[in-house]
Amino acid sequence: MAKSLGSSTNIIIRIEIDKSKCTFAQVAQTIGESGGDIVAIDVIRSSGTVTLRDLTVNVFDGSVGDRIVGRLNQIEGMKVINVSDQTFLMHLGGKIEMQPKIPIRNRDDLSRVYTPGVARVCMAIHEDPNRAFTLTIKRDTVAVISDGTAVLGLGNIGPRAAMPVMEGKAMLFKQLAGVDAFPICLDTQDPDEIVRTIVAIAPGLGGINLEDISAPRCFDIERRLTEALDIPVFHDDQHGTAVVLLAGILNSLRIVGKKLEDCKVVLCGIGAAGMACTDILISAGAKKVIGVDRQGALVRTTAYENEAWNAYAAKTNPELEEGALADVIQGADIFIGVSGPGVLKRENVEAMAKDPIVFAMANPTPEIDPDEIEEIARIIATGRSDYPNQINNVLCFPGLFRGLLDCRASRVTENMKLAAAYAIAEVVSEDELSELYIIPSVFNDKVVPKVRDAVIDAAYADGVARRRDFRDKK
Numbered sequence: 001m002a003k004s005l006g007s008s009t010n011i012i013i014r015i016e017i018d019k020s021k022c023t024f025a026q027v028a029q030t031i032g033e034s035g036g037d038i039v040a041i042d043v044i045r046s047s048g049t050v051t052l053r054d055l056t057v058n059v060f061d062g063s064v065g066d067r068i069v070g071r072l073n074q075i076e077g078m079k080v081i082n083v084s085d086q087t088f089l090m091h092l093g094g095k096i097e098m099q100p101k102i103p104i105r106n107r108d109d110l111s112r113v114y115t116p117g118v119a120r121v122c123m124a125i126h127e128d129p130n131r132a133f134t135l136t137i138k139r140d141t142v143a144v145i146s147d148g149t150a151v152l153g154l155g156n157i158g159p160r161a162a163m164p165v166m167e168g169k170a171m172l173f174k175q176l177a178g179v180d181a182f183p184i185c186l187d188t189q190d191p192d193e194i195v196r197t198i199v200a201i202a203p204g205l206g207g208i209n210l211e212d213i214s215a216p217r218c219f220d221i222e223r224r225l226t227e228a229l230d231i232p233v234f235h236d237d238q239h240g241t242a243v244v245l246l247a248g249i250l251n252s253l254r255i256v257g258k259k260l261e262d263c264k265v266v267l268c269g270i271g272a273a274g275m276a277c278t279d280i281l282i283s284a285g286a287k288k289v290i291g292v293d294r295q296g297a298l299v300r301t302t303a304y305e306n307e308a309w310n311a312y313a314a315k316t317n318p319e320l321e322e323g324a325l326a327d328v329i330q331g332a333d334i335f336i337g338v339s340g341p342g343v344l345k346r347e348n349v350e351a352m353a354k355d356p357i358v359f360a361m362a363n364p365t366p367e368i369d370p371d372e373i374e375e376i377a378r379i380i381a382t383g384r385s386d387y388p389n390q391i392n393n394v395l396c397f398p399g400l401f402r403g404l405l406d407c408r409a410s411r412v413t414e415n416m417k418l419a420a421a422y423a424i425a426e427v428v429s430e431d432e433l434s435e436l437y438i439i440p441s442v443f444n445d446k447v448v449p450k451v452r453d454a455v456i457d458a459a460y461a462d463g464v465a466r467r468r469d470f471r472d473k474k
């Protein structure tokens with residue numbers, strides 16, 4: 001049976017059983033029949049007549065948990081005392097905190113880290129602003145900034161609801177690349193105000209990672225910030241996604257023995273991620289990309305209200321194919337989804353060319369359930385960690401920013417993105433490459449250093465690195 005594409009999680013159900021009225025076997029059977037898997041049992045207390053147990057139960061979405069609890073409460077002699085969800089428990093009080101690097105043990109320390117000693121350091125930076133990179137957190141710090149308008153595939157859920165994603169990105173920055181990241185959610189959706197606010201907080205930062213800001217506003221916001229600031233600005237949903245996508249496509253093509261320039265690529269969802277994925281594919285040699293959004297394929301013979309779509313249509317769909325996804329996917333070699341759940345049907349994949357490559361990357365629910373097309377698609381990738389081939393921008397942003405910070409780059413260049421994509425693809429060796437392993441895992445410790453080094457080389461080649469070249473000393 002195909003597994004549900006909700007978000008799998010463990011819940012802990014504390015139950016009290018009156019042993020004279022019901023058995024644990026009844027409880028286990030009820031949980032199994034309701035769609036839960038018991039993965040652990042802890043006996044908290046047991047007396048002659050009553051036992052108190054914590055059951056850790058894996059469920060594929062919250063509704064299964066509700067069903068289990070409802071049915072358990074119907075068993076005579078059984079009482080559900082409490083239910084907790086491990087995912088929610090991991091979020092209690094937020095997921096990150098700020099820690100000093102050195103303790104303040106005495107007056108002497110105090111007078112150095114704070115006033116009066118700190119004043120000399122302030123003046124040193126005042127006289128030479130570049131020293132902010134060595135004497136403040138600027139060297140290792142970025143901000144992950146969202147306005148909450150396009151959070152994963154959940155839409156415009158606002159700045160408070162966006163915060164858990166931004167905290168998650170901050171954790172990944174630190175754990176994978178030693179980059180400190182402030183998660184910042186702005187209570188404005190006005191591009192002018194967003195730009196003004198970010199420019200105003202930039203002095204203490206070494207880079208800006210824009211996240212989950214909807215298209216087409218994100219294009220203008222990123223461009224204006226790049227012009228205004230002397231630190232790199234990177235919209236992760238555009239370029240991080242594009243970099244990892246290209247890495248996955250390059251390795252998939254090695255398996256099916258096709259060349260990108262010969263492939264028909266159909267890309268669904270022409271928003272932030274879709275635009276950038278198309279651009280990087282074209283930079284890497286793709287000649288025939290067709291973009292599809294809600295109203296069908298984008299063609300240059302139509303005038304769109306969205307200016308970004310007019311520019312998009314001008315550089316794609318060379319044969320002016322029109323119609324819905326089902327029409328234009330005929331004979332396609334590659335499908336890329338950065339749209340929403342359920343957009344792709346099994347029959348669409350059946351209509352693709354031999355050895356279909358399907359990247360259904362919408363989060364948290366992809367464009368098609370991979371189980372539905374397991375036997376007909378040659379290669380399947382999603383954005384999720386519970387299927388093989390996770391195409392997620394987390395493979396890019398930690399190493400990319402580590403490289404940008406280490407060479408004090410002033411901006412992100414096109415060459416950096418291509419170099420990062422090739423670096424990620426190369427982590428998978430010829431021996432390892434297979435339909436189920438086209439992209440390295442997030443936990444593969446070769447990814448961050450390879451991406452970092454590739455970005456640094458590109459930064460020096462493009463003349464945007466401001467630190468004296470240190471590469472020979474590595």
Ligand SMILES: NC(=O)C1=CN([C@@H]2O[C@H](COP(=O)(O)OP(=O)(O)OC[C@H]3O[C@@H](n4cnc5c(N)ncnc54)[C@H](O)[C@@H]3O)[C@@H](O)[C@H]2O)C=CC1
Nearest residue numbers: 152153215269271272273293294338340362363383392393
């Ligand atoms: N796996 C990964 O690393 C990443 C995945 N994504 C996913 O890609 C999706 C889009 O993200 P963004 O580009 O940031 O959002 P966005 O809001 O900028 O763009 C989404 C586009 O998809 C279109 N769309 C939505 N439903 C559609 C449908 N049923 N048919 C055709 N077009 C449809 C929208 O009209 C819009 O143009 C989200 O689900 C997001 O989670 C985004 C970034 C990274």
Ligand SMILES: CC(=O)C(=O)O
Nearest residue numbers: 151152153237363393
């Ligand atoms: C992965 C990511 O950034 C997104 O789905 O928006």
Ligand SMILES: [Mg+2]
Nearest residue numbers: 152211212237
């Ligand atoms: Mg995102």
